[in-house]
Amino acid sequence: MTKRIKRHKEANSAMPTKEDTRDSLPNLAPLLLAEIVNQCSSGISVCDVNGKIIYGNQQFKTxxxxxxxxxxxxxxxxxxNxxxxxxxxxxxxxxxxxxLVETKSSDQSDWIILRVSKIVYNDEIMLLFLVESLTSTIINHLRVNIKLETIVDHLPVLIAHVDQQDRYLFANRTYETFFNCPLENVIGNSVENLIGSDAYAERKTYIQRVKQGHSVIFDHTFFVDDDIRQLQLKLVPGESGQEDYYIFAQDVTELRSFQKKLEFQAYHDSLTGLTNRTFFIKSLNGILSRNQQNTGLLFIxxxxxxxxxxxxxxxxxxELLKRFADILKHTLRPQDIVSRLAGDEFTILIANLSNPTHDLEEVCQRIQGALPATMNIEGFDEERWLAIADSAMYKxxxxxxxxxNIEPTWDIADLNESFQQESIE
Known part of the structure; x- marks a missing residue:
């Protein structure tokens, strides 16, 4: 440090003045050189080895x-600091x-970048400071890129750049979490080695398309640590034109599961689990649009x-509706469409009948044959208590x-008798 201070002092004692520096510059008149530097959009300053400023252009002075x-x-x-x-x-x-990145002390929102270089003039060491505003439109892209890598690493999305030989040139830190391996094991590795030969073979068609210049989006299922995960991948061609490409992948396992639940709820009856009126109408319209022959429709x-x-x-x-729905499902073929329209109304769409009239009659007989004469419903819930009180009130x-009227006992036999007078058909 002592040697450094001594050198600084020696350099400072021999430091030329601003006028001396301008007059000694070769080939260009000092005023012309100063005007050229003043036209620069960046702030420029020159200081000695102690930090004392010996020159600043107009932008820096402003x-x-x-x-x-x-x-x-x-x-x-x-x-x-x-x-x-x-x-x-x-x-x-x-x-x-x-x-270096710096803020103007009077305005913490005014970010600047400093580029510091060493210059030697007449055997004297000086520092050149080039000052650019990160909020200026001229270097807006630079402002974005200063922390871009940090931002990308914290996104919950797999982001990678892959070369024409399917080797990872870049991958964000999300790869470490998803594949449970250091990033060093990803960069330079091939896509096939990372995801496995089977998964790579399934994606190869999409990779070939992106190398031809087409963006592609598709879902793919992975086994990660004995867990099934579903990714939505987007492959985007690179700018080099050398068959490189970018990978953007998002874990959509929960989203797809939620979508399936919503779709099931939209097309199924919540009580019986059968398809609902919406699905029935959609299926019937599909059959009619295809003019499909040998199809029967039963209304129950x-x-x-x-x-x-x-x-x-x-x-x-x-409970009666659910048991009846189970009887229908177990009596018919898996491909037959059994729907509950509303209340006690059901429909059945039966396709690919070889002899429609005979086959439908046989189906009806099979359904009636599967129905029991009576059904025993266990339990004594609040609805039945209300029914008892309601019956007492009407008496x-x-x-x-x-x-x-007080009903100390409940004559189940009487209700069974009245219920069995109307059979289930």
């Missing part, structure tokens, strides 16, 4: 209030230029549901107003 005793340390406070002028001198000895009405609801409660009626009304 941005900072220069005085004859100004030092770079007083203008770039954040930078010199972390490093010293000696640190900068050491680093520019080994680097062509040094890039379940008798006795109202008696079950009124006498035993709606839970008993719901009072039959004998006039202003009375009451």
């Amino acid at each position: 941005r900072y209030n220069l005085s004859p005793e100004s030092y770079v340390q007083q203008f770039f406070i954040n930078t010199f 972390d490093i010293s002028i000696d640190d900068i001198l050491d680093r520019v000895d080994t680097e062509t230029s040094l890039h 009405d379940l008798d006795g549901l109202k008696i079950a609801n009124d006498n035993y409660g709606h839970d008993s009626g719901d 009072v009304k039959r004998h006039g107003k202003g009375g009451y």
Whole structure:
């Protein structure tokens, strides 16, 4: 450090004045050179090895209030809180230029980038500061790229750049989490080695398309640590024209599962699990649009549901509907479309009948043959309690107003008898 200070002092004592520097520049008149530098959109300053500014162009003067005793340390406070002028001198000895990010002290939203280089003039060492505003439109792309890598690494998306031989040139940190391996094992590795030969073979068609210049989007299922994950991948051609491409992949396992649940809910009856009226109409329209022959349609009405609801409660009626739906599903073929339209109404679409009239008659007989004469519904829930109280209330009304009736027991046999008078057909 003592040697450094001594060198600084020697350099400072021999430092030429601003006028001496201008007059000694070859080939160009000083005023012309100054005008050229002043036209530069960047701020430019030159300081000695102690940081004392010996020159600033017009842009730099406009941005900072220069005085004859100004030092770079007083203008770039954040930078010199972390490093010293000696640190900068050491680093520019080994680097062509040094890039630093700084804010103007009076305006923390005004970001600038400093490019510091070493210049030697008449055997004297000086530092050249080139100042660019990161908020200017001229270097807007630079502002974006300063922290781009950090931003990309924190996105919950797999992002990669792959060369024409399907080797990873770049991958963000999300690859480490998803594939549970260091990033060093990804960069330089091939796509086939990372995801496996089988998965690569399934994606090869899409890879060939992107190498031909087409963007492609597709879903792919992976096994990661004994877990099934579904990714939506987008492959985008690179700019080089050398069959490189970019990979953008998002884990959509939960999203696809949620979509399937929504689709099931949209097309299925929540009580019986059968397809609903919407799905039935969609299927029927599809058959009619294809003019499909040898197709039959059955419309079924379940008798006795109202008696079950009124006498035993709606839970008993719901249980009756579910059991009837199970009978239909187990009696028919898997490809037959059984739907519950509403209430006690059901439909069945049966395609590919060899003899429609005979086959439909046989189906009807098979359904009726599978129906039991009676169904025992277990349990005694709140709906049945309401049914008991409702029955007691109507007994009072039959004998006039202003009375009451208490039912200490519930004669299930009476209700069974009334229910069995209307059979399920």
